[in-house]
Amino acid sequence: MQAGSATYSKKTVIGLSGGTFDPIHFGHLRMAQELADNLHLSAVRFIPAAQPPHKSTPEVSAKHRAAMVRLGIAGNSLFSCDDRELNREGASYTIDTLLSLRDELGADISLVLLIGSDAFTKFDTWHRWQEIIQLCHIALVQRPMVEKQEPLSKSLQNFLQSHYTENAEDLHSKSAGFVTMQTVTALDISSTSIRSNLQKQHSAKYLLPDSILEYIRTYQLYTK
Ligand code: ATP
Ligand code: MG
Secondary structure, X not given: XXXXXXXXXXXXXXXXXXXXXXXXXXXXXXXXXXXXXXXXXXXXXXXXXXXXXXXXXXXXXHHHHHHHHHHHHOOOOOEEEOOOOOXXXXXXXXXXXHHHHHHHHOOOOEEEEEEXXXXXXXXXXXXXXXXXXXXXXXXXXXXXXXXXXXXXXXXXXXXXXXHEOOOOOHHHHOOOOOEEEEOOOOOOOOHHHHHHHHHOOXXXXXXXXXXXXXXXXXXXXXXX
């Protein structure tokens, strides 16, 4: 056993990374890897949204976005792609995803939703948001240089205060209920900037894996 890990339980702790992944990039992948290491996660599931509730329907089909997620996580035994939102009708609500994961995995396993700071500012608009923390923990990471990052609403400040922990071990002692903030390497990469580079015929190399760029070229995505 590694020094420092002796205090961690044998509980299975699964990270959940949801997003449009239009396309997935090194910001998503590196954030998940560092949180897996820092929080001693047993696995991370990437869950592409079919129809994100807070965005217009992505131009690139869910099938292509999921295929790019699979290419991005290839070779990492900690990572997997979970298609459950793609197999559901209608908007992809996180609460439904968590309920379905609990059905499958039971109440004992610890689940940790990985969320960037920009997404968290809108968390109190998510469908049945107050029930989400009863089903999972939340790990927040600061996203660099987000334009117009909104301040947290009063209800989110209260939410943070009542669930906050600085102790990563708490995520192993209970299955749900804590919010932690984690520092990860700041990578100012977004799918929006990748799409915009590709539309301008600029290179998106070094922002995402080459295998995904190859896929984008093959299917001529993001060029129209
Ligand atoms: P878009 O520009 O289309 O919104 P995006 O790059 O923001 O794409 P999303 O699929 O919207 O990617 O993000 C999914 C999740 O990943 C969100 O919680 C978001 O905050 C987080 N995330 C995205 N990019 C980064 C990054 N570079 N660093 C840390 N977290 C990120
Ligand atoms: Mg985004």
